[in-house]
Amino acid sequence: xxxxxxxxxxxxCLLLTYAPNVMSWDPASLPxxxxxxxxxxxDDSYVVPYLWFDSVTDLFYLLSDNSTGxxxxxxxxxxxxxxxxxxxxVTDNIETGGGQxxxxxxxxxxxxxxxxxxxxxxxxxxxxxxxxxxxxxxxQTVAGRIIHIKDAGGNATTNNITVDTExxxxxxxxxxxSITTSYNAVTLYCDGSDWFIM
Numbered sequence: 181x182x183x184x185x186x187x188x189x190x191x192x193c194l195l196l197t198y199a200p201n202v203m204s205w206d207p208a209s210l211p212x213x214x215x216x217x218x219x220x221x222x223d224d225s226y227v228v229p230y231l232w233f234d235s236v237t238d239l240f241y242l243l244s245d246n247s248t249g250x251x252x253x254x255x256x257x258x259x260x261x262x263x264x265x266x267x268x269x270v271t272d273n274i275e276t277g278g279g280q281x282x283x284x285x286x287x288x289x290x291x292x293x294x295x296x297x298x299x300x301x302x303x304x305x306x307x308x309x310x311x312x313x314x315x316x317x318x319x320q321t322v323a324g325r326i327i328h329i330k331d332a333g334g335n336a337t338t339n340n341i342t343v344d345t346e347x348x349x350x351x352x353x354x355x356x357x358s359i360t361t362s363y364n365a366v367t368l369y370c371d372g373s374d375w376f377i378m
Contacts, residue, residue, distance in 0.1 A: 219243070224251035286332075287312065293346075294320045294327065303341055304333035311340050316368075316375060318347040323372030330365040337362045351375045 212231035219232045219241050226232075230243040232253060245252035282299040289305060291313045298320075305312040314329065331341055341359040343351060343366075351357045351368065357377070359366060367378040 218255075219251065219253040221251050222249060223253070224248050226251075287314065291315070293317050296320060298327060300328045300330065302330055302332040304335075305339060306333055306335055307339060311342050314341065314343045316343065316345045316349065316351075318345070318349065321345075321347075321349050321370055321372065321375075323370060325370040326367065326378075327369075328365065328367045329359065331359055331361075331363050334362040336360055336364055343368075345375070349374050352377050 210229065210231050211227065212233060213226070214233045214235055216234070216236050218234050218237070218239065223232070224246045226243050226246060228243055228246050232241040232243065234241070240256040241253040242256055243251060243253055283297055284300045284302050285295070285298050286302045286304055290307055290310055292301070293315045294317050296319075301314060303312055303314075316327070329341065329343060336359045343357040343359075344355060345351065351374070357366065368375045369378055
């Protein structure tokens with residue numbers, strides 16, 4: 181629970197205050213220090229939670245344990261550029277005390293190319309005796325990427341859903357994957373080179 185509160189606090193602070201100038205952070209919201217190096221286990225004199233910003237590498241670190249000589253600093257990375265927040269990477273466990281809300285994209289057309297924002301593809305295309313073709317774009321071939329594809333319209337028996345890749349990537353060693361039973365679903369993950377069925 182303690183880690184959950186720390187990460188929620190940090191995420192809110194980043195969302196509300198991350199800007200081109202890290203100096204604009206309000207210490208009352210989350211105490212911080214700006215240094216020219218990464219923190220070490222001996223940097224244990226700070227209170228929990230504490231934020232460390234390495235101005236050389238532009239990386240953030242969050243203190244979750246200040247045990248003497250064994251301080252735990254989780255490295256965080258924020259991407260998206262000035263004024264945009266697109267990703268927060270935490271190199272530690274994340275615990276939540278509530279539900280998870282993810283992006284659901286409804287696919288109601290004969291073709292669809294996977295976007296960086298997609299997580300669940302809710303396929304509802306109803307073209308008569310037609311195939312819905314979903315393409316996993318090469319740019320989305322990122323290690324750890326997960327995509328869920330569901331025949332939400334219940335039409336896959338008549339309108340098969342075909343999943344293919346843009347380039348030479350494979351899906352469980354094959355060039356394509358087909359969903360041919362109504363209301364079926366498939367979950368895929370990427371290892372950075374190819375896609376696999378979970």
